[in-house]
Amino acid sequence: MTVRSSRVRAGWGVVVASALLVSVGCGSDASPDVSVTDNATTTTPPVESSAQRGVVFDSEPFTSTAEVAASGASAVKILYGSTSGIDGRETQVSGTVFTPPGTPPEGGWPIVSIGHGTTGISDDCAPSTSPTLFGTIGLVAPFLDSGYVVAVSDFEGLGTPDPHPYLQPDTAAFNVIDAVRAARNVVPDTSTRWATLGLSQGGQASWAAAEEADAYGDGLEFVGAANLSPAADISPIISSDSEVNLSLPQQLLLPYVLEGLSLTHSELERTDYVRGAFEQNYDLLTSCLTSRATEKLGLVGKVTPADTRPATAEDADRIHAWLSDVALPRQRASGPMYVVVGTNDNLIRPEWTEAAVERACAEGDVIEFQARPGEGHADGAAVPGAVAWVKDRFAGVPAPNTCGS
Numbered sequence: 001m002t003v004r005s006s007r008v009r010a011g012w013g014v015v016v017a018s019a020l021l022v023s024v025g026c027g028s029d030a031s032p033d034v035s036v037t038d039n040a041t042t043t044t045p046p047v048e049s050s051a052q053r054g055v056v057f058d059s060e061p062f063t064s065t066a067e068v069a070a071s072g073a074s075a076v077k078i079l080y081g082s083t084s085g086i087d088g089r090e091t092q093v094s095g096t097v098f099t100p101p102g103t104p105p106e107g108g109w110p111i112v113s114i115g116h117g118t119t120g121i122s123d124d125c126a127p128s129t130s131p132t133l134f135g136t137i138g139l140v141a142p143f144l145d146s147g148y149v150v151a152v153s154d155f156e157g158l159g160t161p162d163p164h165p166y167l168q169p170d171t172a173a174f175n176v177i178d179a180v181r182a183a184r185n186v187v188p189d190t191s192t193r194w195a196t197l198g199l200s201q202g203g204q205a206s207w208a209a210a211e212e213a214d215a216y217g218d219g220l221e222f223v224g225a226a227n228l229s230p231a232a233d234i235s236p237i238i239s240s241d242s243e244v245n246l247s248l249p250q251q252l253l254l255p256y257v258l259e260g261l262s263l264t265h266s267e268l269e270r271t272d273y274v275r276g277a278f279e280q281n282y283d284l285l286t287s288c289l290t291s292r293a294t295e296k297l298g299l300v301g302k303v304t305p306a307d308t309r310p311a312t313a314e315d316a317d318r319i320h321a322w323l324s325d326v327a328l329p330r331q332r333a334s335g336p337m338y339v340v341v342g343t344n345d346n347l348i349r350p351e352w353t354e355a356a357v358e359r360a361c362a363e364g365d366v367i368e369f370q371a372r373p374g375e376g377h378a379d380g381a382a383v384p385g386a387v388a389w390v391k392d393r394f395a396g397v398p399a400p401n402t403c404g405s
Contacts, residue, residue: 052081052090053174054181062096064131072101073144077128080182082156083216085170086264093175094159096128097183098140098150108191110394111149111183113176113209114139115202117378119158120288121166121259126159127152134290138380139197142387149190151179155205166260167231169326172205173212180220193221195390200348200378203230204328213334224393226338226386229378231348232356233327238273239320240313249347249377251278251308255285261322268322272315276307329360336366336399338389340382342375361403368400 062075075098082093100109116136119125127133133140133152140150153175157164165171176196184190194217198206206225213222234257238244246254254273262268271279277299278285284295310316339357341350350371357369368389375381393399 050081050083050090053083054178054185055081056182056185057081057092059186062128064098065137067141068098068137068144071141071144074099074101076186078182078186079160080178080185082153082178083171083174084156084162084165085168085172085174086165091156091162092160093153093156093178094126094128095151095153095175095179095182096133097179097186098144098152099187100144100147100149102147104189105147107193108189109147109149109187110191111151111180111194112143112390113179113183113194113196113206114150114152115172115176115196115198115205115209116152116155117200117202118166118253118256118289120291121157121164121256121286122288123157123159123161124291125164125288126154128154128159136199136202139199139383142383143390146387146391149183149187151183153179153205163263164260165263166256167201167204167234167326168260168264169204169208169328169330170212172201173208174216176205176209177212177217177220180217191221192219193223193394195223195225195393197226197228197386197390198230199228201231203227204232206230207232207328207333207337207339208330210333210335210337211329211331217334222335224336224338224390224399225333226340226390228340228382228386229342229345229348230328230339230353230356232329233324233352234348235320235323235327236349236352237323238310238316240310240316244309244316245305246308247346248303251303251305252285253347254278254308255282257323259286261319265322268319272311273319274308275311276304277302278307328356329363329365332363333360333365336368336393336401338368338370338386340370340372340386342377342379342382343371343373344375345377347377357403365403366399366401367403369402 056078058079059076062077064075077096079094082091084091116127119134127136143150155175156171180194196206196209207227207230210225258270341353
């Protein structure tokens with residue numbers, strides 16, 4: 001299966017289709033379908049075991065692409081138990097589990113939990129509603145081809161009644177880890193050894209899962225996390241220290257960010273941050289990333305930088321603080337990490353992620369950091385290296401460490 005690049009290029013049409021569609025191998029859903037199988041800041045909930053973590057409540061065959069079927073792999077769509085990172089309550093999350101063909105190796109198939117890129121914030125944005133997982137199949141295929149079980153969480157609120165807590169790291173971490181448990185319930189011949197690979201929003205999820213793997217991932221053996229263009233810390237996007245001039249991809253990201261923050265900060269007034277064409281078309285701009293493309297194209301020439309500036313310096317400081325509260329790192333990771341940025345990324349600036357890596361290194365993390373020249377956000381060219389890094393962790397190869405270099 002070919003993994004195609006999703007480089008950010010100039011032009012509104014490409015921005016709408018790929019600058020925020022931060023998943024690799026962006027496939028078309030027209031591909032041949034075959035059935036295979038109060039206002040407090042966010043706090044981490046208690047880590048007490050819940051009987052429903054990873055419990056599979058429902059499953060059905062998943063209709064995926066012809067390439068997956070031809071490989072002999074099977075796939076199911078599932079509804080599984082997890083935990084809210086906002087209040088610690090039990091939740092149900094949808095997702096998909098893929099099983100490679102053949103006989104499992106001694107000790108069971110290793111498992112990789114994939115963190116998908118931004119698709120949107122409503123139920124119809126769930127990757128499991130798309131034969132290509134809205135492009136995330138490009139991250140699944142290389143592992144399936146190499147004999148790994150792969151789990152892809154939709155993340156809480158995408159495909160289920162709850163609202164989607166966009167970029168809430170604890171929720172994302174728990175969803176990624178519990179997808180491993182769910183996959184082991186679906187495929188009994190799966191090992192306890194697991195890794196995670198995530199992209200953009202999913203890169204934040206995989207990084208957060210690495211930090212929670214020991215405490216929340218009890219009973220599993222974590223080997224590492226590969227985080228591509230991770231949304232680890234986007235707090236520099238808005239600050240009162242300098243004039244706010246968001247790039248177009250960052251402007252398109254902002255409505256999703258506001259909706260996510262509103263779940264933990266009920267005092268948030270979106271009109272403090274959007275106006276003009278953005279306020280008038282807010283419902284359109286919070287629809288799924290690639291949906292209603294014609295209408296989004298109709299906004300060309302109507303959107304200005306002033307449409308997404310905080311109304312006052314106090315508003316800027318307030319959202320900067322909220323985003324800092326959920327920024328990574330939050331604690332030392334439970335295993336090695338691989339972090340990649342593209343030097344031409346105009347959505348999540350590479351220097352933001354580099355600063356987050358430096359803080360994580362200071363905490364004692366083992367990280368291989370790469371800044372890839374000429375690449376944009378969530379560039380598909382970075383995927384093969386990330387896949388190889390994950391395979392080396394399962395093989396017991398010592399993890400490279402660029403911290404301090």
